[in-house]
Amino acid sequence: MVATLAKRFGSLDVAEEAAAEAFATASARWPADGVPPNPGAWLTTTATRTAIDRFRRESIRDARHREAMLVHGADPEPLGAIDDDRLRLIFICCHPALGMEARVALTLRMVGGLSVPEIARAFLVQDTTMGARITRAKAKIAAAGIPYRMPDAADLPARVDGVLAVLYLIFNEGYLPGATGATTATTATSPMREELTGEAIRLTRLVHALLPADGEVAGLLALMLLTEARRAARVSGAGELVPLGEQDRTRWDRAMIAEGHAIVRARLDAGEPPGRYQLLAAVNAVHTDGAATDWAQVVALYDQLTRLDGSPIVRLNRAFAVGERDGPATGLALVDDLAPPLDGYHAFHAARAELLRQLGRTEEAAAAYDAALALAGNPAELAYLRRRREECGREA
The missing domain is CATH 1.25.40.10 (Tetratricopeptide repeat domain)
Structure with a gap:
């Protein structure tokens, strides 16, 4: 977006300022109004109008006419490495200049649509603490002049860890909303939010297509599939949580389980040391393999996981x-x-x-x-x- 605006207006400073203001507007409006159907186009249009307004204030009459024509003659922004609007925004917000917690929290707020209390519960901190972290992240972006630009293929590996963390937290909030804190408006009536789990899986599939050799991307996709496969059996007809050992396994989605198991096996065959998501996926593969859980295998996998994530x-x-x-x-x-x-x-x-x-x-x-x-x-x-x-x- 910045490169397109800079080319259009002949000024990198104007382009970066317009892009930053567009994202600031999005962070203020989207949590209340919802993410628009085409977030990328919304940001580009908003940034373009901001740049035009600046030129209108600072330029002479002829320049004003010229800039007004740009709105109608603007070419659509190139999609870059990612052709999904929401996924592009997640990669843009997960800038490596921000600390991992800050980039994840900011992205969940701006793109994921989660409230500050929901994000705070995911990190097991107070609402005020999380609100301060998000505010500091925005301030750092403004002070450091971090550009909100479209990531190209070379940018993706440096940002993927944050993206996976965001997608995992969105999935968890959908799979069991409010599981880490007080009741919210959504959890008061529904024990699960299928629109969030479905969107998290869809976006993770896209990341997997972009980075097919990344073991952690594959692991997260397998983890989501093996968890989502048990959703129909997770809550009883009376609206009560059903523990794993008491679930009716005939209600599990066998196609999802087969796909998840296949991904886990493929990662094992790759012979690479497994990461956090791959180990969690392996735990869920054990839970969904056979009539009962082999707890010795589960403990062995958690022994490996605690060495990576204690x-x-x-x-x-x-x-x-x-x-x-x-x-x-x-x-x-x-x-x-x-x-x-x-x-x-x-x-x-x-x-x-x-x-x-x-x-x-x-x-x-x-x-x-x-x-x-x-x-x-x-x-x-x-x-x-x-x-x-x-x-x-x-x-x-």
């Missing part, structure tokens, strides 16, 4: 898997070690509650369920947790 949530998932393999006492000891960083995360308390209940410590389990209920936001999870809490009361 975040508290990964360690929590590993601890629960260890509990399934070695017994609830062993799993509970590992979960309890994560209390300081995860005390505000409902899944931590829910995991503790399940393990305590298996150990017959019903009063402690009931208290853990109460803590999880106070933090959970998704209606399907809330229904499940309430039932489990009531069962604890009857067992006490």
Whole structure:
């Protein structure tokens, strides 16, 4: 866009200023009004009008007539390496000059349509903290003069990590909205947002087509497919979350599972060290292979993953898997070690509650369920947790 504007108006400064103002306008209007059907054309038109307004203010009468003609005679902007409007915007916003968290948060806000509270929950931080991060990211863009230009093919590898993080978080928000925080307007009526999961998968397929040799892109696509394949069995007819071990496997989408498994096998055959998304995809492949989960394999995969990503949530998932393999006492000891960083995360308390209940410590389990209920936001999870809490009361 900047190159096109600079050629059109004969000034790189005007082009960059117009592009920056167009993106600033988008960041202010899109969260409230929604992303337009053709975001790229919207940005180009807005930037063009901004540049014309500047010339009209600063130029003589003849120049004003000349600039007015440009709107009607403008050629469409070249698509560059990416021919999907929304995906191009995600790659544009995931500029490597910004820190990873900043570029992901800013992109989720400007392009993904997520609210600040939804983004904050994804990062397990307060709303005010996330709002400040997004504001600082915008300020850095303005102060450093980072150009919002269309990425070419050479730009894609440097930006793909941020793009994958954005797509993964959009998928998660669609698969279980409000799973990391308080109820929102969307989660109050629907336990899942299929429009988000479907769009995340569509965009990830496009990235995979652009970068077919990138193992992490393939891994993320497989992870999404294997997770989405279980969606129909994830929530009961009564609107209650159904845990993996209790799901009706005949309701799983076998075509998606077959595609996900094929991608995982292809990455294994490639012989390259797996990354985070590939390992998570492999975990989900184990969950969807056969009549029951092989927890020993799951623990082995989480052992690899913790060496790449030792975040508290990964360690929590590993601890629960260890509990399934070695017994609830062993799993509970590992979960309890994560209390300081995860005390505000409902899944931590829910995991503790399940393990305590298996150990017959019903009063402690009931208290853990109460803590999880106070933090959970998704209606399907809330229904499940309430039932489990009531069962604890009857067992006490």
